[in-house]
Amino acid sequence: MSNTDSFIDEVTEEVRRDRLFALMRRYGWIAVLVVILLVGGAAWNEWRKASARASAEQLGDAILSALEQDDSQERVTALDAIEAPTPGGKALLNLLKASEQAGAGDDAGARGSLDAISADSDVPEIYRQIAAFKALTRGNANMSxxxxxxxxxxxxxxxxxxxxxxxxxxxxxxxxxxxxxxxxARLQAILEDAEITSGLRLRATQLIVALGGTPVETSAG
Known part of the structure; x- marks a missing residue:
């Protein structure tokens, strides 16, 4: 390589370096900001997870403490005093409270707690449907x-x-x-349902026999 070529390469490299430094001075803050955002986002996500975990543990401890009370009414009072941090936690509390109210003979109170869950649009749908089902099975005497x-x-x-x-x-x-x-017909369809439990299978079979029918053998369950 001639001295002229070497000199041209050196000049070209210097020009590239100068351009790179100029770009870094002009846009380097963007890279710094991206790093800060990534690190900050990761830290926030970890804090949020830890906070949610601590909140759930605190709720669980409070529920266990409430359920250790001597009788159903005391447990209802203790559960009533707990503040749930999420709609799901609130639904769980009301389900437990309804169970204790039923145990204390307070069917009206149990239905009220269950209705509060099923009517709350913030509560996950699974809790709402379970609560609605339980409330219906407790309200037979008042509905046609x-x-x-x-x-x-x-x-x-x-x-x-x-x-x-x-x-x-x-x-x-x-x-x-x-x-x-x-x-x-409905009971036989239940026996053929893939989601049937062993307990429900037994009840459905017993009902069919009691009604004079013959349960059809199925491979479900």
Missing amino acids: AEDRRLRFEALATPGSPVRVLAEEQLALIDIETGDTEAAL
Whole structure:
């Protein structure tokens, strides 16, 4: 390589270096900002996770303490005093409170706690449907068969976590209203459902036999 070529290369390299430094002086703050945002975002995410975990642990400790009370009414009072940080936590508290109220013989209070969950749009849908189902099974004396049928049908839709249980309640309403044929058909459909539990399978089989039917053998469950 000639001296001229070497000199040209050196000049070219210097020009590139000068341009790079100029670009860094002009736009370097952007790179610094990106680094700060990335580090800050990671730190915020970790803080948020730790905060949520601590909040959940605090709620769990408070619930366990409340459930250690001597009788149902004391447990209801203790659960009532707990502040839940999230809609899901609030729903869990109300489900537990409803259970204790029912244990204390306060059916009206239990239904009120369950209705509060099912009516809260901020609560996850799974809690709302479970609460609505439990409230319906506790409110039979105050509702007509047709009203209960309409509400259980709304819970028996595909994807509902209480769908098969709602179908069982609809079969019981069929029996209550004297439609044995419809009850048998519904109970047999329950036996054939892939989501059936062993307990529900036993109840459905017993009901079919009690109604004079013959359970059809299935491979479900």
